[in-house]
Amino acid sequence: MTATLTPTEAAPSGPTEGRRDGALRGRLTFDRWGLLALPLLVFLLVVFIAPLAFLIASSVTDPTLGLDNYRKIFTESVYLRVLVNTFTVALTVTAVTLALAYPYAYLMTIATPRWRALLTLIILVPFWTSILVRSFALVLLLRDTGVLNSIAMSAGAIDEPVPLLRTMTGVVFGMVQIALPFAVLPMYATMRTIDRRLLDAAQGMGDRPSGAFWRVFVPLSMPGVAAGLILTFIQALGYYITPALLGGPKNTMIGELIVQQVSTVLQFGFAAALAVILLGTTFVLLAITSKFMNLERMLMGRS
Amino acid sequence: MTRILTRAALVLLAVLIAAYVLLPILVIFPMSVSENGFMAFPPEGFTWDWYRSLSTDPTWFASAGQSLTVALASAALSVVLGTLAALALVRGRFPFRRLALLAMLSPLIVPYVIVGLAVYIAFLKVGLTETPLGFVLVHTCLGVPYVMINVSAGLVSVDRRLEMASMNLGAGPVSTFMRVTLPAILPNVLAGALFAFITSWDEVVVAIFLSGPGMTTLPVKMWSGIRVEIDPTLAAVSSLLLLVLIGTFLLTGLARGIQRLLARRSSVNLDHSGV
Numbered sequence: 001m002t003a004t005l006t007p008t009e010a011a012p013s014g015p016t017e018g019r020r021d022g023a024l025r026g027r028l029t030f031d032r033w034g035l036l037a038l039p040l041l042v043f044l045l046v047v048f049i050a051p052l053a054f055l056i057a058s059s060v061t062d063p064t065l066g067l068d069n070y071r072k073i074f075t076e077s078v079y080l081r082v083l084v085n086t087f088t089v090a091l092t093v094t095a096v097t098l099a100l101a102y103p104y105a106y107l108m109t110i111a112t113p114r115w116r117a118l119l120t121l122i123i124l125v126p127f128w129t130s131i132l133v134r135s136f137a138l139v140l141l142l143r144d145t146g147v148l149n150s151i152a153m154s155a156g157a158i159d160e161p162v163p164l165l166r167t168m169t170g171v172v173f174g175m176v177q178i179a180l181p182f183a184v185l186p187m188y189a190t191m192r193t194i195d196r197r198l199l200d201a202a203q204g205m206g207d208r209p210s211g212a213f214w215r216v217f218v219p220l221s222m223p224g225v226a227a228g229l230i231l232t233f234i235q236a237l238g239y240y241i242t243p244a245l246l247g248g249p250k251n252t253m254i255g256e257l258i259v260q261q262v263s264t265v266l267q268f269g270f271a272a273a274l275a276v277i278l279l280g281t282t283f284v285l286l287a288i289t290s291k292f293m294n295l296e297r298m299l300m301g302r303s
Numbered sequence: 304m305t306r307i308l309t310r311a312a313l314v315l316l317a318v319l320i321a322a323y324v325l326l327p328i329l330v331i332f333p334m335s336v337s338e339n340g341f342m343a344f345p346p347e348g349f350t351w352d353w354y355r356s357l358s359t360d361p362t363w364f365a366s367a368g369q370s371l372t373v374a375l376a377s378a379a380l381s382v383v384l385g386t387l388a389a390l391a392l393v394r395g396r397f398p399f400r401r402l403a404l405l406a407m408l409s410p411l412i413v414p415y416v417i418v419g420l421a422v423y424i425a426f427l428k429v430g431l432t433e434t435p436l437g438f439v440l441v442h443t444c445l446g447v448p449y450v451m452i453n454v455s456a457g458l459v460s461v462d463r464r465l466e467m468a469s470m471n472l473g474a475g476p477v478s479t480f481m482r483v484t485l486p487a488i489l490p491n492v493l494a495g496a497l498f499a500f501i502t503s504w505d506e507v508v509v510a511i512f513l514s515g516p517g518m519t520t521l522p523v524k525m526w527s528g529i530r531v532e533i534d535p536t537l538a539a540v541s542s543l544l545l546l547v548l549i550g551t552f553l554l555t556g557l558a559r560g561i562q563r564l565l566a567r568r569s570s571v572n573l574d575h576s577g578v
Contacts, residue, residue: 033395037403040388040447044406048444051425052413058424104320107313122321128548129328130505132525133541137327139533140334140342147330150344177324209306238414240508245529255416259511268424275417282412 052279059276062269069273079257083277086254089168089243090236093175097183097232100176102225105187109194127181135245138174139165142246166248174242179235183228190224191217223293230289234282254278328545335538342535353535363524363540370521373435374503377442381499382492384443385450392451393458407451410444418445419512426513433517441509446499453498457491458484490562497555 030038059069073079108119126134141147144161152158164170194217202212240255247253254274261271330344335353337346357363388407391397410418422441423432431437461484469479485492507522514523521540528537 028398030397031395034391034397036387036395037391037397037407040384040407040451041403043384044410044444044447047422047440048410048418049406051421052417054425055417055421100316100320103313103316107317119317122324125324125328128501128552130522130541130544130548132505132507132522132529133331133544134327136525136529136533136537136541137331139529140330140344140538141327143533145341145343147344177327180320180324234412235414238416240416241526255414255508258416258420262420262423262512271420272424275420278414279417282414286412 055272056276056279058269059272062272069270070277072270073273073277079274082252082254082257085251086237089171089175089247089251089253090233092168092172093179093236094229094233096172096176097179098225098229101180101183101187101228102221104180105184105191105224108184108188109191123181123184126177131178131241134177135174135241138170138177138246142170142173165246168247168251170246171243171251174246175236175239178239178242179232182231182235186227186231187221187224190227191221194220226289227293230285234285237281238278331538331545332542335535335542337535340535342533342538353539357536357539357543360536363521363536366519366521366524369435369518370504373438373442373520374500376435376439377446377503378496378500380439380443381446381450382496385447385495385499386454386488386492388447389451389454389458393455408448411448415445415506415508419509422509423512432513433515435518437513438503438510438518438520441513442503442506443499445506445509446502449498449502450492450495453491453495454488457488461487490559497551 060067062069073083104119104123108116111119139146142164143149144163144165146164148164149158149161153161164173198216198220199209199212202216203209207215238255239253240259243251243253244256244259247256254277258271258274258278261267261274333346334342334344336349336351338348338350338352339346392404392407397403418441422437426432426437431440465483465487466479469483470476474482505522506520507526510520510523511526514520519527525537525540528534
């Protein structure tokens with residue numbers, strides 16, 4: 001990277017300045033404000049990007065040069081099952097999250113400001129509370145001697161505790177909670193901008209309220225839904241804590257497998273290959289998303 | 304009629320979701336004062352014993368102290384790097400802008416398991432695992448996007464004419480930034496700092512990779528506790544953490560209230576945000 005300072009001037013130049021330069025030189029130019037990006041870029045390059053690059057490299061060099069690590073993942077049924085599991089769980093979590101988040105976001109759009117503030121506060125609770133506090137609480141809730149089973153048993157609904165912990169149900173129960181804010185907020189952000197008069201217009205032209213909702217409101221809300229769902233799905237693919245705590249050995253996800261490979265059998269190259277698959281999937285999904293959505297805005301507007 | 308039914312169904316769903324989100328957390332405190340050591344539900348009796356045994360265990364304090372140090376340091380570093388980058392993003396031009404932005408936001412995208420693995424392998428080579436510095440470096444990467452996002456949002460609405468006025472009156476660029484720009488974006492900087500702090504304070508996945516006998520942050524200590532054997536001390540720790548969180552929120556709310564009060568009283572009210 002070459003850093004060329006534009007000639008100094010009293011007021012810092014705006015982004016339009018310097019367009020007159022040659023195309024290439026223009027593209028490689030830092031102005032004085034632009035230079036301020038360098039500390040962070042260098043920092044991330046050293047601490048974040050270089051280790052990732054090294055990880056990707058080690059997936060084809062450790063222990064021997066070649067694609068052995070990948071071959072192992074895609075030929076041995078134990079590992080294939082983990083991949084299938086990861087996608088199954090992530091898809092289930094996304095579907096359940098959609099079913100809960102969409103009506104919730106819709107309620108937020110039609111609520112009065114005071115109720116809307118309360119609804120926002122509630123949905124942000126999982127976002128703010130420590131993931132460990134929440135996971136611990138879910139363990140207390142789902143155990144055989146936990147809250148749900150105790151209540152159901154003392155109410156006489158069941159005679160024996162229903163196993164919830166270490167099952168797929170437990171994993172989904174825990175993961176949906178974490179995913180909810182990331183799905184509700186983009187959906188609400190989109191729904192808020194929908195002009196309600198369009199619905200009135202549809203009804204004025206003879207459509208029933210439900211017809212107006214499905215044919216006008218739902219299609220217009222799709223960008224927010226897609227953003228929320230993709231965020232949910234991508235996050236769900238890489239979860240580690242919740243599936244490790246609430247899931248059983250049958251529901252192992254790729255994140256857990258990566259940790260196992262490092263902590264118990266010290267197979268760094270194999271773990272790296274798993275990581276590359278997860279990373280690759282994440283970026284392919286994001287690339288597809290960016291074709292029909294402004295990714296920068298989606299990420300920048302997340303908080 | 305269908306309209307009322309639909310609304311009722313929506314409200315019912317919202318109530319259920321609220322219960323789903325809040326109830327697990329509300330269970331924690333009663334469990335932490337229950338006399339039953341196996342943490343069965345419903346809680347029995349009342350005792351502060353678990354808090355007492357927590358207060359006599361120095362390992363919890365050590366972990367909490369290490370977490371606090373790491374979180375404060377990485378929040379501070381995130382604020383400096385993130386604010387500078389936000390200035391560059393909003394006002395400057397630099398090469399490979401889209402790629403650079405992607406790099407800056409990538410810590411939000413890359414799953415933490417992968418970050419942990421990559422950084423663990425790299426840090427093993429340079430001896431940074433189980434060190435506060437190692438934790439601070441990684442947690443800064445994870446927290447810095449939040450500072451950047453928040454500060455960028457604030458910078459967009461800063462009135463550049465005030466800065467020019469300050470420069471015309473003889474202040475240098477640094478002095479102008481400290482006295483004019485920074486006060487205007489201070490709420491955004493603080494919000495970013497809070498996000499970065501909490502990101503580090505709560506972070507467990509990367510921390511699991513970097514922790515060891517030499518250094519264990521609070522979330523990792525809780526993690527091994529939950530994994531190995533659930534005991535009431537964990538409920539006590541969780542309750543205290545929730546208390547800290549609620550306290551932080553009340554304090555920020557209070558700070559915002561005071562700020563608003565001061566802004567109303569100051570004669571030079573340059574608020575142009577339209578509020």
